[in-house]
Amino acid sequence: MVPRYARPAMTAIWEPEARYRIWFEVEAHATEKLGALGVVPESAARALWDWWATDPVIDVPAIDAIEAVAKHDVIAFLTWVADNVGEQARFMHQGMTSSDVLDTTLAVQLARSSDILLEDLDQLLAAIRRRAEEHKYTPTIGRSHGIHAEPVTFGLKLAQAYAEFDRCKKRLAAAREEIATCAISGAVGTFANIDPAVEEYVAEKMGLAVEPVSTQVIPRDRHAMFFATLAVIAGSIERLAVEIRHLQRTEVLEAEEYFSPGQKGSSAMPHKRNPILTENLTGQARMIRAYALPALENVALWHERDISHSSVERFIGPDACITLDFALARLTGVVDKLLVYPERMRKNMDRMGGLIHSQRVLLALTQAGVSREDAYRLVQRNAMKVWESDGALMLLDLLKADPEVTAALPVDELEDRFDLEYHFKHVDTIFARVFGEAA
Numbered sequence: 001m002v003p004r005y006a007r008p009a010m011t012a013i014w015e016p017e018a019r020y021r022i023w024f025e026v027e028a029h030a031t032e033k034l035g036a037l038g039v040v041p042e043s044a045a046r047a048l049w050d051w052w053a054t055d056p057v058i059d060v061p062a063i064d065a066i067e068a069v070a071k072h073d074v075i076a077f078l079t080w081v082a083d084n085v086g087e088q089a090r091f092m093h094q095g096m097t098s099s100d101v102l103d104t105t106l107a108v109q110l111a112r113s114s115d116i117l118l119e120d121l122d123q124l125l126a127a128i129r130r131r132a133e134e135h136k137y138t139p140t141i142g143r144s145h146g147i148h149a150e151p152v153t154f155g156l157k158l159a160q161a162y163a164e165f166d167r168c169k170k171r172l173a174a175a176r177e178e179i180a181t182c183a184i185s186g187a188v189g190t191f192a193n194i195d196p197a198v199e200e201y202v203a204e205k206m207g208l209a210v211e212p213v214s215t216q217v218i219p220r221d222r223h224a225m226f227f228a229t230l231a232v233i234a235g236s237i238e239r240l241a242v243e244i245r246h247l248q249r250t251e252v253l254e255a256e257e258y259f260s261p262g263q264k265g266s267s268a269m270p271h272k273r274n275p276i277l278t279e280n281l282t283g284q285a286r287m288i289r290a291y292a293l294p295a296l297e298n299v300a301l302w303h304e305r306d307i308s309h310s311s312v313e314r315f316i317g318p319d320a321c322i323t324l325d326f327a328l329a330r331l332t333g334v335v336d337k338l339l340v341y342p343e344r345m346r347k348n349m350d351r352m353g354g355l356i357h358s359q360r361v362l363l364a365l366t367q368a369g370v371s372r373e374d375a376y377r378l379v380q381r382n383a384m385k386v387w388e389s390d391g392a393l394m395l396l397d398l399l400k401a402d403p404e405v406t407a408a409l410p411v412d413e414l415e416d417r418f419d420l421e422y423h424f425k426h427v428d429t430i431f432a433r434v435f436g437e438a439a
Contacts, residue, residue: 001322005284010325013112014318017058022105023077024052026202027092030100030184033201034194040091047088048081056084074098095194099305100184103218106317107180108206110226113321114176117233120328121169125162127335129435132158136427139420140254140345141356146246150356151349151423154255154340159434161240166434168233175229178222182206183214188304216305220298223313227295230320234288237327241278241285244334248275254345258337277334284327291316353386354395360417361399361409368408378405 001011012018028048035042059080067076075098082089093101136155141148182203186194203210211218248256257277259265265272294316298309349356358379365375382398382405396418399405405414 001318005326006322007325007329010113010116010322011318013109013116014322016060019105019109020058020060020063020077022108022206023074023101024048024081026101026104026184026206027078027081027096028052029202029205030096030194030198031092031094033198034091034094037195037197039195040094041088044088044091047085048092051085072098074101095186095192095198096184097187097216099217100186102310103214104182104184104202104206104208106313107182107208107218109317110223110321111176111180111207113325114172114179116325117230117321117328118169118172118176120325120332121165121172121233124328124332124335125165125169127332128158128162128165131335131338131340132156132162132431132435135340135342136431137424138340138342138345139349139424140342141349148349148352148356150359151420153424153427154342154345156427156430157243158335159431161236161243163434164236164239165233168236171229171232175226177209179226180208181211181218181222182208183211183218185211185214188216189214215303217301217309220295220301220309223309224292224295224299227316227320228292230324231289231292233324234285234327237331238282238285240331241281241334244278244338245275245282248273248278252344252348253341254348255338255340257334258339277330281327281331281334284323284330288320288324288327291320351391353389353391353393354418355383355386355391357418358383358395360422361395361405361414364413364417365405365408370408378402 001014028045031040031048032045034040035045063073063076063080066079067073070076070079074093078089078093081092132155134155135158136153138154139151140154140157142150142152182199183189184194184199184202185191185196191199200210202208244255244257246252247254256273257275259273264270265274265276294312298312301309362372362375362379365378366372370378379399382402383395385398386393386395396414399414400411
């Protein structure tokens with residue numbers, strides 16, 4: 001975790017003290033149910049919860065010192081708790097294995113992280129929708145291969161982003177449900193030394209579902225799906241970030257990141273206004289995507305369990321969640337304050353002499369009885385003159401002067417094919433599909 005790219009609420013979930021607090025709750029709830037089943041004295045859980053009620057400080061350095069000798073983190077924690085609670089603590093961890101605590105805790109952390117990420121997506125979606133509605137009919141050029149294609153609106157560009165992030169939200173909600181599982185099943189998942197009722201009780205108390213069948217661990221396909229979902233969200237972040245970066249290029253400059261008073265763009269060139277936020281988002285997206293591969297590789301553990309996944313998850317659990325939280329918040333800020341230049345959009349759209357209307361002329365010629373091959377040839381030969389003149393010539397003028405074209409299409413019908421508003425007649429339909437009929 002890099003503090004520069006971290007926010008407090010998400011970071012807090014992954015702090016050592018927070019992890020140890022979840023460990024305690026898992027152990028105490030399990031002891032409570034074991035007491036109700038008569039496996040251990042009911043006084044054991046009372047002693048644990050009475051001590052917990054004093055809001056004890058989790059002494060992380062003390063636990064670390066014990067682990068330095070024991071070489072086992074869960075044993076170090078249990079030893080520290082026993083030193084503080086006293087004799088009744090000996091009934092903790094009855095019939096459990098370390099992974100029961102570790103995997104259930106990781107599930108809690110990932111579920112809580114998901115809740116923050118889902119809130120982040122809600123805020124991003126709200127910002128995108130507001131700006132989409134603001135620019136619903138702002139004309140701009142659509143590009144394919146980076147080349148002018150046909151007109152769209154800036155609102156449609158943002159509506160596409162909204163639909164994509166709405167899908168991201170649905171995927172994350174499903175991934176949260178899949179990852180939020182509890183396993184308290186003992187050494188190889190057979191419940192030989194602990195009743196399944198304990199697992200059910202702990203799951204209920206921790207807000208988790210029961211893992212239907214575990215080995216010594218919760219199956220890692222769940223985790224692979226979770227981190228893959230975060231990677232897809234990161235891809236969507238980068239897609240919108242790259243679009244904004246391209247739009248901010250000097251030669252385009254149809255939109256740009258907000259440039260605050262006193263901000264500097266370059267240490268050498270005072271004129272620079274660089275898309276640093278969206279470039280930063282591209283870099284963060286690369287990191288988040290990188291965490292998906294080791295999560296996939298964690299699926300194939302040896303037999304009932306090895307610990308090759310453990311070190312991986314100590315990295316990717318906090319880093320992926322913390323980085324994605326930061327990235328979503330940063331993108332929300334970029335969208336919210338994005339500077340949009342409709343006049344520059346119109347200027348760019350008009351700079352190539354009306355080439356963007358070529359398809360309408362092609363279709364009109366075919367509907368007038370010209371073969372598609374001939375219609376394409378007639379339009380292209382005039383369009384290439386405009387292209388090679390860098391927009392100094394106008395396509396409509398050349399078409400009007402082409403006798404083969406005017407023999408099929410009268411001038412007034414040609415002029416009709418250069419109507420910009422024609423391209424926007426279904427904007428309402430698309431917005432209704434994305435945002436609902438109220439849009």
